[in-house]
Amino acid sequence: MNEASRNEPVISAEEIFEGIRQWVSIESPSTDAAAVNRMADHVQDGLARLGAIIERTPGRDGWGDILKARTQWGGDGPGILVLSHIDTVHPIGMIEKLRFERQGDVVFGPGIYDMKGGAYLAFYAYQHLMRAGRQTPLPVTFMFVPEEEVGSPTSRALIEAEALKNKYVLVTEPARDGGKIVTSRKGVGRFVVEIEGRPAHAGARHEDGRSAVRAMAKLILELEGMTDYDRGITTNVGLISGGTGVNVVPQFCTAEVDLRVPDAATGEEMVARILGITSDEPGVKVTVTGGMNRPPYQKDEKIAKLFDHAKMLAAEIGFELEDCVVTGGGSDGNFTAAVGVPTLDGLGVDGKGAHTDYEQAYYSSFEPRARLMLRMLETLT
Template sequence: MQDYFEKEKDNMLHLLERIVNIDSGSYQKAGVDKVGDILINEFAQLGFIADVHEIPDKGNNIVLKHEEATNPSILLIGHIDTVFPAGTVAKRPFTVEGDFAKGPGVFDMKASHVMTLYALKYLISQNNDAYKNVLIIINTDEEIGSISSRELIVATAKKVQYVFIMEPADLAGNVVTGRKGGGKFFVKIYGKSAHAGVAPEKGASAIQELALKIVALHELTKKEGIHVNVGLVSGGQSVNTIAPFAEAGIDLRFETQEQGEFAQAKILEICSFTETPNTRIEISGGITRPAWKTDERQNELLSFMRDAASEWNIDLGSTYSGGGSDGNFTGNMGIPTIDGLGPRGGNAHQDDEFMVISSLNERGQLLVKVLDKINKRN
């Protein structure tokens, strides 16, 4: 198996270059769909049939199932959208430097799709029918909370016994067995403009009111298991004008559902009134991903994977993450879920994002072994 992945290395990198060199930010529908079409065609050559779920304003979500499959018990989930704006590929396209591949989305998480494809190719080449036991969801809006794909993920996950999230692994190769829940809120504050020097008393500062809200919102972080961050702010008309408008984006993280519900209620309460006269406030958003905590069935699946990894003398570590993924949905549902099965690398969402090329082989073999062992057990 190791020889197979080594032999296919150049082909994997060629495909990876093709899909990395397409701008596919979450709101760039044409680019996201182009990446999806390439993967649909690649999987079709293996006998996988695509069920395309059309989305008008974002990339189309895709479910792949082999034409010979009857009742798959494993769901693999991965996204093809990135966080990068249009034009990023032109500035820093796919490159290879030694054992590192670089480019927008190469690590998070386009390399995972290439690795998954070639793992299934290997199973087919060996007449190992574990490939028939797999469903695949290609998600197109994970980076903005899986808004359009959550319903599809939940409905599909109900049909399987196990879920593997093909998000990338960290440099140590740890898999993820739990994640914080999260939410996004957006606040708009309306005030009244006035000349800051001539008649400031006629104005009502939206920026002043927003500043008060930011202090109160950040105070929630003192509560156990809760973190609130006002990460985006804007407003005002000019430096010598009382600000008639201000807005902010709020990020919420929590370790348990109870903490999340408490924090959401407090955020809505804080933003339900204003303290600055003649201002008004609007808030939208809410919890986007539930908290995912490890349970007994989860630990059983992890133990099973560690047994598979030990056959290559790999000590498979696990970690808990503050970041969210589609694993939050399936893990919270109680379906045994393991996240972070993709290749190793680092610096996701940054200009120096990278993927360790040799880990395509290492992690590809692990995926093959796990799919094979589950198939035989079932």
């Protein structure tokens, strides 16, 4: 063993475990800006101790702050953007039900898989570099987003602008299907369907009413019927509200719709179909708003080359890396790939159960995935 090897800091799964525990224990649902900012405070403190150049953009429209940290080296030249989000879908108090604990190889906790585990791996890789006294060939910018789980409404423009300043984007969303990383994702559309009918007493003057709920029920079947698995299209009516009382013919009804498409052309087709829906119920008015929320993220030659590089590094570390093509979930990687910057996603921890009450990460993935992130930062030029 040479002197450099003896002085090299150890990459410790136990240390990673403890760091992830701290991050998961700070609950940060997207819609609670104060909670997300407490998480941002914790991450910022750690990055500042490592000497990172910090930039924090105050939140707006009720969302949390956007945190950005840049390595001390490399100046303003194009480098690597490591993109993470620190918000979760889980409400405050979920940590009491889904306790952070390890059972064999499984580590449970709200947001551990999506994506505090992966976000922490990025922090840990930077910490390792600083401990070892090493710099990367390219400058690295770490960006922590506060509202990815709701579509990144206030951070999208900053994400795209930051991506365009860099040569590569690495996204710390969780691994898929046993450790696969992501090289393409479906585009995501969101729509609101509003129907206005005519209210009436449900008993005395039922015939005078025009039920918005009845009309919506028929449209829901039409919307759900647009799903086409063979073409990679899914539609989901996920939220419905309407009516004012059980004895009143409902005047209003609202439904929110999720759309997933494999490519931009299909997105244009489906957006036109959904925006153009009408009701055959007499006396009701239908209003549809919305469109594509995240553009499709499609694997091209540059992304394929970036994946091949990661695959080579994984082989050196000791595991085989595969990619997951056209996953249905969206991420901020959709934005960066769509503006033409080579993007590799799913570099976080392996596990399963995102957004559920059994969300989990695999302890055995902590060390190799940290090594892969570290080697990506060290070898991209």
